[in-house]
Amino acid sequence: MTEKLTRPPTADPDAGPPAQADPRRPGEAIFRGLATGAGITILVILALVASFLLVQGSPALFADPAKLASQGYGEFASWVLPYAFGTVWAALLALLLAVPVAIGIALFISHYAPRRLAQPLGYVIDLLAAVPSVVFGLWGSLVLAPAVRPLYEALNAHLGFIPLFAGQVSGTGRTILTAAIVLATMILPIITSLCREVFLQAPRLHEEAALALGATRWEMIKMAVLPFARPGIIAAIMLGLGRALGETMAVTMVLSGSRNITFELLTSQNPNTIAATIAQNFPEAFGLKTNQLIAAGLVLFVITLAVNSIARWIVARRAEYSGAN
């Protein structure tokens, strides 16, 4: 933001529009080529992934349901729907757990913590992002699941009248709530890092003005920081959601997944996610089953794309009146 503010308002007359490659300035053209190439590459990769999923998945998508039942995993739409639900449901739960904590940590680092503490804390959070998911999976299944089981028993005993906590509590603790906690831990650093950066960008003048008008620190954050940061927060949440949707290994190891749609959080019967289903079944799959799993991957691709597009749309819509400018 600061660079933006300090940049001289009048453009350098020598620079000119970059499109006209000046023969005396080859660097301009080379850089432009590199940047455009990189932009095209990402589109090409995306298109290739999509076409791979389409081509390899289409035999299952267009197969006769009877044939799918005998050689695959069963009729496609009804087969994939519980998994699609599980994917979105687990990711939403993870967001619900992670977002308040992440924003809290980010605010603490940017506005509350003494500078001496803030910096190391920031590093630690970033470090958490570097832990591989298989380690989170191991931790989730070996440590977290047995540890939270008594808590689940208590939740079920006292709050069992709420449908979320109803049902027979799993004897191993490997439920969708445990998976969501693991996912939340995994997406926490991403959301925190981005939010912290955005909070630090909040215009100093606005903050000081709020304080000068007699606002408390919390009121200042509410008036000057959060409105400014809202698009950034949403973008951070969407990035976290993207990771939660696609996470495979940790869910595979932690979740006791089955093929059903339920909102109960504490039972053995949890809707599995698409990514975990593919990971579990691909090693032994062959023929039409492979196609069907890849087609499920296509569904996941579409879900992720839709989520990201919605996020982009929200950010673009909000950017105009973010309150900062």
Added chain:
Amino acid sequence: MRIKPIAAAALVTATTLALAGCATNETPAAGNTSASGGSQTLTGVGASSQKAAQEKWVAEFQTKNPNITVNYSPDGSGAGRSAFIAGAAAFAGSDRPLKDEEMGAGKFAGCAADSNALNLPVYISPIAVIYNVEGVTDLALDPEVVAGIFAGKITKWNDPAIVKTNPGAKLPDATITAVHRADDSGTTNNFTDTLNKLAPSVWAAPASDTFPADFGGEAANGTSGVVQAVTGGTNTIGYADASAAGSLGKASIVVNGKPLQPTAEAAAAILDHSQTVAGREANDLAYSLDRTSEGVYPAVLVSYAIVCQTYKDSAVATLVKDYVGYMASADGQAAAASAAGSAPLSSALQAKVKTALDSVK
């Protein structure tokens, strides 16, 4: 335009990646005997249940035959059978023999036109019913009770049906968490087959690689996942290869009034009490398992090597005879028992497999 070469390079890279992706379906030609320096390669594809044993066999076999390379990819039984049928693998590892409709001369691309396939049992592994119940160290269960537990019909550890066979045990008034495999597996297939054969009144579903979804219960990924879920949970029960059970209790299954532990002897005995599938060639050792015989531990996984009667390429035939012959030999079976905890084939059966392999051309 400067961007062209870069974009082109990106396209080429991406296309190569995409093509490489397609090419993974094509396994390299089986039994490639490219005689460069006399080195030979034998390719097998199949059951992941044999993985640990195959790794041991390959290591031992290649030590003895340094000029032969054996590749076994544990892609699963189904993948192994289709690779063998397509001629992409010289032999297949499969947790079930080929069915009658899959057999037949000329159906196998790697075999001679008039050649049928042979199913040879090479790997036997008992499937243990593992449990983790505090204070219970000895558990004997009727097949009907095992079926009832995994079908979600018996839900408490102090159910009268469990107490009946365990009069001395302190069974808690706790809910049973039954853990099954989340992934498709031959272990599930043989376990569900056992329940279907021994307790058809409770378990009507036929054998299947996928655990029946209607029965509920907890799912875990792979043998290690099941063992770990049972170990980490409380009042849990599951099924896994006996060798993977670790320190967990292994329930005895009561057959004809006798409780049987999943020992190697009780498991290997199943093939001595079973008949080969009717209507097959004399040397085909496909068994239809009789899980109800006296003194036989019923939940057993028998994994096969599927080979040609006559190979198109006689060099491949020699390699297969050597390698599969080693697998089924006393040495090979002992090696598998030590590395994978399998139950060695009885010596009578070892001799039968040898006779069958001797007929391979």
